[in-house]
Amino acid sequence: MRAAWQSKKVSEIAECSLGKMLDKAKNKGEPRPYLRNLNVRWFDFDLSNLLEMRFLPEEAAKYRVAKGDLVICEGGYPGRAAIWDRDEPIYFQKALHRVRFHQPENAKWCLYYLHAQNLDGTLKSHFNGAGIQHFTGEALSRFQIPIPPLPEQQRIVDILDKAFDGIAIVKINVEKNLQNARALFESHLQTVFTQRSEDWVEKRLEQIGTTQTGSTPKTAVRTNYGTFIPFVKPADFNKDGSLVYENAGLSEKGLEGARKVTAGSVLMVCIGATIGKCGYCDRDITTNQQINALTPSEGISHKFVYYQMLSGNFQQRVLGKSGQATLPIINKSKWSALTVVLPPNVEEQTRIVGQLDALVGEIQRLESSYQQRLVALDTLKKSLLHQAFSGQL
Template sequence: MKAGWQRKKLAEVLQKTETVNPQLSPESEFDYIDVSSVSNITYQIESTQRLKGVDAPSRARKLVLENDVLFATIRPTLQRIAIVPEYLNGQICSTGYFVLRPKPEIDHRFLFYALFCEEFCRQIEVLQKGASYPAVTDGDVRGQAIAFPPLPEQHRIVTVLDEAFDGIATARANAEKNLQNARALFESHLQSVFTERGEGWELKTLAEIATTFGRGKSRHRPRNAPHLYGGQYPFVQTGDIRNADHVITEYSQTYSEAGLAQSTLWPKGTVCITIAANIAETAVLGFDACFPDSVIGVVANPIQAEVHFIEYLLQSFKSRIQAMGKGSAQANINLGTFENERFPFPSVEVQKQLVAKLDLLRDETQRLESLYQQKLAALDELKKSLLHQAFSGQL
């Protein structure tokens, strides 16, 4: 450890904090900071609830002061960490937070940054318990050790990190904006293809341009009977279609011979449309596969339509189709939605030309997205590197 630095457990460098019961003052109002109040993107308290004591939830028990550091102990790897600003001095937060109030020997912003260090994060991840609702205790956090230099050096390190992280945040915002713009460019062009169409386009139903059009089959009940699964026949579900990028190349389940017998094997090139759960998601089968009746299959008639044109066309109508499925507890549409809907189709030759152009634009969009994702990953690594240097005395 660098000269002048110390290493202590958090319990040794934190002041005691207070718990309160706002229900004892039923008419008094306070700002309540619940676990969802803190953003794990900006690391700030972005919203609070103004409540009367009588309406206080049972978790509203921890008094916070200006410059306290909040660390969410529920799903701690999400890093919902924030510093309490002046305007929330004396307010109340959820017991889902551990409140860190440093002693005078520790700068509160130095402590804030320490909670993002890789060593601290790794230890917290090991300590969390619970599969569906992972959490750590306040004691788990108190038991972690941090290294720190004298206070003047802490101030210097915080100044360097503040400046560097502000620059990283700006660069990250720009990269995310560029990422959104790349996606929006493709969406905009896709929409223009089908709204600014030229002469010779005709309105047709999907049945009119298909050799086969209908829902998938999964007749056996119960549907999760073990003997139906584990064979050689891909069984594509709505989630697989949602996760696909234009073409389905992966699947998470297979049918056995028994599963195939109560279903239908659709050919490679079938356009799949989800009509339940993730509605109006579309993709083209990259292999022969079965799918359930929550998916519509369209096998294109090559004289009438090009497969990938159909998928792009349905992408452009996605928002409109999804709106048709709203209004019930679980959004859904049905085969009739597509039996009655008429879509614009030019000649097959024009369809192929448009698909070639859309494919090129899609490839370029994906190239840009990959570059921006790499930049975002590099910025994240830069933050980790700076934190490592700061808390190992190398900054």
């Protein structure tokens, strides 16, 4: 911070207030759209899921967010903030702070400072609560901001605006390239299994191997658990289909009350939010009851079946058989009756698997490169913000 700059509490340069509390007993007046912390993103608002709440005329005046107001999350995502830049007013609830600056130009400067503090991890020191954290009104009022003279402040904000706009464009392009790479793989996968030769045959899973559902030995019996054999759960599936084997395991005694899945089997999560997630094992394992497994018969490539289970067509059939309940589930009998298509010999399966493995490897290389670029962009943002608030810009 330069010598000409002053350190000011937010309460010295702005008026802060929390929004209206949700209270059915006080739910009177005209319905109006209001902001929740879910609607607030850094530098922007997501208005796709706005809710309405009733406001009496005096409440509407009190809880109105006007153009130029800074909105900061009190809870949920404490500290996350954006400036309301629309002409039409909106309203806000108690999980948000409205900060109205005496000099409106300070809003953008404060927003950048909050973001800088968030990126370097120092903002959370102003939150309270061991579990669910809050950026209380008292803490916000005490929050210190370095304030340069207004012309210098505007000059630095202009530099940051241009730099952040450029970073945002590059980031959008990188993320679009990531999406395109994944879409290319999914398209190729779909083509392989739909535009097939006439000599391919359709078989139910239960016709090409042994299917089974996992089980969980009694957790109260601690001797059931150990390191004799991996115990796999849905969270242990990697994006590339490989598995994490080190997170949990069973003892020899625990294996007696479980079901062993032999190396070279294909697995699928068959219940819950991640239904359809696929993987394969390169060693003997056990799984919990959320996972179904297929151990293919001789002459069937497990990787060929795995890739087919990843295809959009197979995934749609899994969802179609899972019912419309809040908790989707496909039982073992329905899952075992799902069909896959197979070339007449394992050599053709292996050839196709080799092509798909090569494509996956290329996509992983691209994803790694793109992720490195995204990390570099975030590092650049941190560097720019550090320079801005240390007086180096």
